Amino acid sequence: MQTASKLSPKKKTSVGWAMTLLITNAIFNRDNLPQAVDRLDLALTYNCNRQQRNKWVSRINWVLGPRVSRRILEARLNRGLPYYERVHLTLDRELSHSKLFFRNQPSRQRWSNWYGNHHSEPKRVCVPGTGNYQDFKKIGDRKQNFDRWGLKELAILVLRAEKYGRKVKAVGSGHALTAVAQCDDYLVCTQELNQTQRRATEAIKEKYKEGYEVEVNYGNVKKKEKRYLFETSGGTKLHHLIDELEAQGLALINQGGSSIQAISGAISTSTHGSGMEIGPFPAFVKSITLVGKEGKIYRVEPTDGITDPQAFEEVEEYKCITLIQDDEQFQAVQVGVGAMGIIFSLIIEVQPKYRLYEERKLYDWKDYKALMQKGDLREFVNAHRHFEVLINPYEEMMDDGEVIPRKCLVTTRNYAGQQKDLPGSQERNYLSSLISGIAISGKLSPWVFNRSYKNLPRMINNSLLRIEDYKEKGGGFEDYSHKVLDQGLGELKFYGYAIEFGFPLDKVFTAVERIIEVCKESAQYDHFLAAPFSLRFVKHCPAHLSMMSQDDMCMIELVSVKDVTGTFSLLKKLEKEMLDLGGVPHWGLSLLPWSKDMLSKAFPKFEEWKKYQAKFGGETFVTPFWENLLDYPLKAANS
DSSP, X not given: OOOOOOSSOOOXXXXXXXXXXXXXXXXXXXXXXXHHHHHHHHHHHHSOOHHHHHHHHHHHHHHHOSHHHHHHHHHHHHTTOOGGGOOOOOOSSOTTSOOOOOTTOOSOOOEEOSSSSOEEOXXXXXXXXXXOSTTGGGGGGGGGSOOHHHHHHHHHHHHHHHHTTOOEEEESSOOOSSSTTOOSSEEEEOXXXXXXXXXXXXXXXXHHHTOEEEEEEETTEEEEEEEEEEEEETTOBHHHHHHHHHHTTEEOSOOOSOOOSBHHHHHHTTOOOOBTTOOOGGGGEEEEEEEOGGGOEEEEEOTTOSBOHHHHHTOGGGTTOEEEEOHHHHHHHHTOTTOSOEXXXXXXXXXXXXXXXXXXXXXEHHHHHHHHHSSOHHHHHTTSSEEEEEEOSSOEEXXXXXXXXXXXXXXXXEEOTTOOOSTTTTSOOOGGGTTTTSTTHHHHXXXXXXXXXXXXXXXXXXXXXXXXXXXXXXXXXXXXXXXXXXXXXXXXXXXXXXXXXXXXXXXXXXXXXXXXXXXXXXXXXXXXXXXXXXXXXXXXXXXXXXTTSSSSEEEEEEEEETTXXXXXXXXXXXXXXXXXXXXXXXXXXXXXXXXHHHHHHHOTTHHHHHHHHHHHTGGGGOOHHHHTTOOSSOOOOOO
C-alpha cells in the first residue's frame, strides 16, 4: 500500500516571505491574519526542512523576547475579540514549571492541577523526605541509602492527621485532568521523597540480584531479554529517574509521551505508553512500600515476590515494615489512585540501555483500517515493539469541492542496535522543532484555531504530513529509548488536554467510527477538535484498577487545545459516547463526574479493591474525589 498523496496544492511561498506576511498582517491587518497563517502553514509543509525550522525558532524567539514586542502583538490580535478568545502572551510564568512547596512555609498555600480546573487550599502542606528535588544531582552518594527519616516522617504525619480527623493525599506533578490529587486537609508534596536510587539487592532473592531473564514477544518473535531490579523513592520525577538509570547503563522498559510526572503518580493511575506486548507502568512494579492508615508501613509484593522473607526480617531498617506477599493484595495496591496510602518507595523492573528506530508514515485511513482488519489485529499491531495511529477526525474539503480522504499517521518503533548512521538519527523530523520551540506558541495556538476553525481539518492534515518521517523518504529517527519515546512537545504540551478510554481489540473500530460520527455532527455547529486522536495498544495488566485489567486494550486518546471554543463541550459529548460503548476511562484523563456504577462496570474487581482500600488506606485517604465513590464504613480484608 502506498502512502498518502499530497494533501493540497503546493504553494511555492518561501517561509521567510510567509513569516513576513504573517507579522505584517498581525500588526496592520488582522482580518487577513488567518490567510497569512494558512500561507505559512503551507510553506512549512512543502518548502522547509527541519534545519531551516530550527533557524526560524531562534529568529522568532529573538523578535518576541522583549516584553514590548509581545504587548504590541497582543493588542493587535485582541482587538474586538470576546474576552474568552483573547490571547495573553506573557512569559512570566510557564505552565510546565513544577509547583514547588517548601518546608516551614505558611499554611496558607494553594494547589492546582496542571490544567487549572481543580484547586485546593489545604490546611497543611507537608514536605517529607531528605532528598533534593531542585538539585537532584546534589543527593550524590546518599542515593544508595534508604531514607529512614523520610519514612518516619510519613508515619508521624499520618498519625497526626488522624489525631485531628484530617484526610491525607500525596501529590506529585498534578498531571491529571481529574480531581484525583485534590485535598483540602493534609496535602503531602512528595518532591523530596527522591533520595533512594539504587540497584535493588538488599533482602532480595538470589536469583534476582544480578539480573534475570524474561521472555518477550516483540515483532511476533519470542526471545529472552535481561532484566534488573531498581529501587526508587516514590516522589522521584520520571525525568530524574530516567537520568539516573541512564547513568547506570539502564532504561525504563517503556514510558509515556512525557516525563514530568512523579513515578508514584504514573503508577497509581496506570499511565502507559504503547506496545502490544508491553504493559502500563504498574506492570513493571515488583514491590511497593507504602504508609497506610494508623501510620502502618507495608511492603507489598506478589505471592512469589522478589523479597527473601528471612533476609528481610534481619535488615534493621526494615523492622518497622510488614512484608506482605500475596497476589490479590499486590494487585489491589498496584493502582491505588492515592487511596491506599502514601507510596514511599518502589522496586521496578528495568532493562539495559537500548536504542529505538522510529518511522512515521501517512496513509488514507479507509485503506489502512482495511489492512488492520484483514487478519489478526493483535498480530498486526505486534509486528513492531511500539505501534500507534493518529487519525484526523475530519475529511478535508478543497475549494473546488474535492474531498480529500481522511488521513492517518502510523508510528512504529523497533530496536535499532547501535547504528549511528541512519538517516535522521540526529533529530526527529517533527512539527515541534518549529512550533513548540517558539516561546509563545502554546498561548498563540488557540487564538489561531479560533480564528481559522473551519480550516482545522486541513491544518490537521498538514500537521500529520509535516511529521511524516521514514527511511525511504530519507528520514526516520534513531536514538536512545527515552529520547525517542518522549514526544518532545516541551511547553506546548501543557496547553493541550485530553480524555482517554480503553477498548478491547474487538471494539476498537466501532469506537473509532463513533468518534468520527460525533465529530461530524458537531462540525455543523462549528465545534471542532484541534488535533488528531490516537490509538495506542497496551498489554493486559492484572492490577484491579488498571485500565488494562480486563484484557489487552487499545487506548484511544482524544486531544484538543486549551481555550479553543467548542472543544470542551465536544470532548464531554465524546466521553459520554465512549462510556456508553463500554470504554474504560483513564484515571487522569476525564471530564465528566465519576459514579459508582461507572466504576463497577469499567473495573470488574472494584468491589474487591474496596476491601483492601479499607485495610491499607481507610477513611484517612478518602479525599474529595473518592467521597461519592466509596461507602464508609467498609469491611476491610483480613488476609
